[in-house]
Amino acid sequence: MKKRVVVLGGSFAGLTAAFDAKRLLKDAADVIVVSNQPLFTFIPSLIWVVPGWRRVEDITFRLEPALARHGIQTIIANVTHIDPQRCVLTTHKGEVPYDYLVIATGPHLDFASVPGMGPHDGYTQSVCNLPHALTAQQAWVEYLKDPGPIVVGAAQGASCFGAGYEFVLNIEYALRRLGIRNQATVTWLTSEPFIGHFGIWGVKGSEKEVGRFFSRYNIESIPNVAIDHITPDTIRLSTGRDLPYKYAMIIPPFMGIEAIRNSPGVGNAKGWVEVDDHYRHLTYNNIYAAGVAVAMTPPQPTPIPTGVPKTGYMSEVMGRAAAHNIAADIKGHDLKPLSPLDIQAMCLLDAGDSGMMLVVDKVFGAKRRREILLPSTLMHAGKIAFESYFLWKTRTGRTYLP
Ligand SMILES: Cc1cc2nc3c(=O)[nH]c(=O)nc-3n(C[C@H](O)[C@H](O)[C@H](O)COP(=O)(O)OP(=O)(O)OC[C@H]3O[C@@H](n4cnc5c(N)ncnc54)[C@H](O)[C@@H]3O)c2cc1C
Incomplete structure (x- = not known):
């Protein structure tokens, strides 16, 4: 029977999970994205909105047409509760049932x-x-x-x-x-x-x-x-x-969104979703999570509490892993593990007219084999090129590209 894969969140993690799930499952599943925002925003460019170097239309696109082109339904609604027993989301527009759920809701800003x-x-x-x-x-x-x-x-x-x-x-x-x-x-x-x-x-x-x-x-x-x-x-x-x-x-500081904090058993005390290496919920095996919504513990304590970054790149990788494991589960294949500790990090840090590139083979842990830090005036141009590439790639559903 056709499965219903609901992705909660329409950003880095959610869109990657939705496009990949649809590509892998085709007619075997209905894929539905639920988001409380009608737009995808390329968040890294928000720093350029403040001095007036970007307009809203430069760094956003509408979710609905982009997803519809790939046969994915969009529901613009605010989710207030997740019921993992009945497998339904409560939204201000009514209930949304699911067979599989990907939680990709990002942070609540504390x-x-x-x-x-x-x-x-x-x-x-x-x-x-x-x-x-x-x-x-x-x-x-x-x-x-x-x-x-x-x-x-x-x-x-x-x-x-x-x-x-x-x-x-x-x-x-x-x-x-x-x-x-x-x-x-x-x-x-x-x-x-x-x-x-x-x-x-x-x-x-x-x-x-x-x-x-x-x-x-x-x-x-x-x-x-x-x-x-x-x-x-x-x-x-x-x-x-x-x-x-x-x-x-x-x-x-960030914490998990209210809907997770209001849904007993879904998240931890901070509202983050605890998952295994398949990005699958520790209790409910039809719930997955990706991106900022995933619980991660700082590898080493710091004198003043310092959180763990969950970047856009990491969010995409987690969204992809969740989608692939849902597809594997539906098709009766083995799930593939990918520890958050093994995710690479690639980051272009912009400094206005220059910047630096940071690449590590593992975000966390002392066992890194590759750490590259490259300051250069070219990095600003690189960031602008990446902005255009990422918006094109995501708007057109090519989330399989790097
Ligand atoms: C200023 C800034 C610059 C950054 N620069 C970089 C960078 O250069 N490189 C990089 O890799 N990362 C960067 N990041 C981090 C990156 O933006 C995040 O890692 C990424 O946005 C996380 O994606 P996500 O899908 O997990 O969550 P989010 O992007 O936060 O998306 C959450 C989604 O869930 C939806 N949602 C939330 N609550 C509900 C609800 N109750 N009901 C329905 N929908 C809901 C939202 O509408 C949204 O669609 C930057 C972050 C900031 C703030």
Whole structure:
């Protein structure tokens, strides 16, 4: 009988899982994507929305037509609950039943963990999703009328450090481009024990190389620090130091989304989904998870809590593994393991008019055999080329491409 594969989430992990599942299963399954956003957003480009270098239409596409072209149904609805016993999702538009479920819901942004943090109930900006980046862009326009100190950082427990580094380097570059660099100090603060740690204990030479960028562009860095609280014009650090600011962008810690936290047995206390090496749920063998939604433990503790990055590339790899294992299960084949510890990382860190490439054969662990860090002015062009390639590849469902 035809199976119903429901993918919850329409981003890096979810779209890869959906396109791959349909390609592998063809008429043996109906594939349905449920997402609370009608658009796919290329999140890495949100840092360029703030200084006005990208418009929404440059970095997004509509999910429904892209998926329909491949025979995949889209339901735009907010999921509020997952019932693993009855195999149904509850959405504000009604129930969605499934035979197999892929949870690819990304993070809930935990701004509430630091008083005064975040664009809704606080005073700092965010580039973690499209609405936040648009708000941060408006705040940037206001800031430019009366510039002053800028603080960019990653709060205790944060995990998405690359985005923070890219933002501080790009915003510093934006000041230079506007000819107003002398009107602002730029400061980077982070829970990482050292700069260039990235939540993965660094890559060979990363501390030194990030340090070089910071000293070249006169950016002060404050590692190994937590944020106590934030007022409209000051960030109070755990060391007691007050950092005045006129514009601040702070990456918050992530947790699993509310629907998972509201669904007993689906996620852990933080709302992350615990999976085995097949990306299959530890209790329910018709539920898989991929991307940021997957539970991962930091390999080594840090003095200030520092999370584990789950990048877009890793999210795609996990989405692909989940889809392939669902197809194998439906066809009665053996599932293929892929430990999250064995996923490679490839990252282009943009610095406005230059950047660096980081490649490791394993994201975590001391047993890496390959660690490459390559700073170059070519990396900015590389990032722009990758943006176009990725949007084309995903819009056209070619998620089998690298
Ligand atoms: C500014 C920034 C820059 C970055 N740059 C890079 C980079 O250069 N390279 C890189 O590899 N990674 C980068 N990342 C990380 C990358 O964006 C993430 O790893 C990736 O987005 C994770 O994909 P995901 O599919 O797991 O989750 P997400 O992208 O968060 O997608 C979650 C999906 O679930 C849907 N959803 C959530 N809740 C619900 C609900 N209740 N009901 C229905 N649908 C729901 C959302 O609408 C969305 O479609 C960056 C991140 C940021 C913030």
